[in-house]
Amino acid sequence: MRKISYNQYQFKVLLYDVPKKIFILLFLFIFTLILLYINLEKSEQIAKKHERLKVSESTLFIDNILDMKKDDIPKNSIFFLDTTRMKSPNKVRDLTLRQACSIESAAVTNENVKVFIVLVSPYKTLDQVKYTPAMEAILSYKNVHVNSMNLLQFSADALYDNFVANGNLLKSRFVKQHTSDFVRMLILIKYGGTYIDTDMIVRKKLKDLPSNFICRDHGFLNAAIIRLQNNLGKKVGKLFIDDLIRNFNGSEWGWNGPLMLTRVLTDLCQTSNVNEMINCNGFHVLNEDICYPINGLEWNQLFNEQHASKVLQSVEHSYFVHFWNKLSQHEKIACNSSAAYAQLARKFCPKTFSLCHEYF
Structure with a gap:
């Protein structure tokens, strides 16, 4: 029997152990990769779920609303629009405290309803906004979401891109207002829900209001609040937007809003007297x-x-309480004021109002 030296013995043991060690190391490596993959997936899901990925301390990344699944936008959603970039395309938008108050009030009083702030740009999709204290306050509510909209892309999706492409909307004397008149109809036809201007305080849950309505405003019709749901809402919304496009006038402030509503509902309600418009074949005019x-x-x-x-x-x-921003925007109100607006703001938008330093 041939003797084996100690060195030879060590070499044979090493050859035996190497495959075993490689297997263990390989197993640990694969296991580590799996854990990293799972954690990465979770991080991406969380970021996507909240749609609030901060790209820096001062900016917030937002998704194009068209990139969202339609099921993620329920038919009872509430929509606010910001069309400031229609006039200043390169401006990075931030909200005033009073605008943020309107949005917060909707989120507070309708906690089980999704609230969307849609920032509209003419041709380029806005992907970042300022992450201001006001933005942080409203995004602290889980039901609030901020999205961007490329108007040309969105109108093409709705088959109304010719109206945007012809340039008349951008040439309007009141481009922000007239874009809002147009987009609120587009978005309600596509998704259904309730549109609200950013100069409204929402005081109650909206679930008890009719499925399709606008409101009478002391002898006029006002589209600062409008709800379109179900097939009837879509049908009436198309009547509104078709009239707006057919009779568009960029030099008159209310022509494509209140006067457009009056033209359509005069036919639908079979009366030209706004005070007699109540229930027009299922479409309601609230008092x-x-x-x-x-x-x-x-x-x-x-x-x-x-x-x-x-x-x-x-x-x-x-x-609702309309505080008429076009008229009241320069009216200062002290943080400790006992005026009705201040009392309403303290109650219905407490986080935003807490940001008041001297005037709100």
């Missing part, structure tokens, strides 16, 4: 007490402490 208890001639009472008690009493049963 002032629900939507506009404070009219455009009384807006300053909202900001006047002496009228606070009277105003709060008049809005007690309303679903």
Whole structure:
């Protein structure tokens, strides 16, 4: 029997152990890769779920609304629009405290409803916004989502791109307002839901209101709030947008909004008297007490402490309070004010109002 030296013995043991060690190392390597993959998948899912990926301390990445699955936008959703970039395409948008207050009030009073802020750009999709304290406040609500919209792309998806491409909308004297008149109809026809202007405080849950409605505003029709749901809503929405395109006038502020609504509903309701428009074949015109208890001639009472008690009493049963930003935007209101608007803001948009330093 041939003797084996110690060195030879060590070499044979090493040859025996090498495959075993390689197997163990390979197993650990594969296991580590699997864990890394799982963690990466979870991180991506979380980022996608919340759609709030901060790209820096001052900016927020937002998705194009067309990239979202239609099922992720329920038919009872609430929509707010920002069309500022239609006039200043390169401007990175941030919200004023009063705009943020409107959005927060909708989220607070309708906590089980998704609230979307859609930032509209003419041809280029906006992918970042300022991550301001106001934006942070409203995004602290799980039901609030911010999305961008490329208007040409979105209108093409809705088969209305010729109207955008011909340039008349961009040449409008009131491009922000007229774009909003157009887009609110597009978005409600596509998804269904409720559109609300960013100068409204929402006081109540909206689920008890009719499936399809607009509101009467002291002898006029006002599209600051409009709901279109189901097939009837889509049909009426197409009547609105077809009239807007056919009769578009870029030099008159209300021509493509209130006057367009009046033209369509005069036919649908079989009356030209706005006060007689109530239920037009299932499409409802709600009265002032629900939507506009404070009219455009009384807006300053909202900001006047002496009228606070009277105003709060008049809005007690309303679903909305319109604070008429076009008229009131330069009206300063102190953080400690007892005016009706300040009291409403403290109650219905507490996080936004807490950001007030001197004036709100």
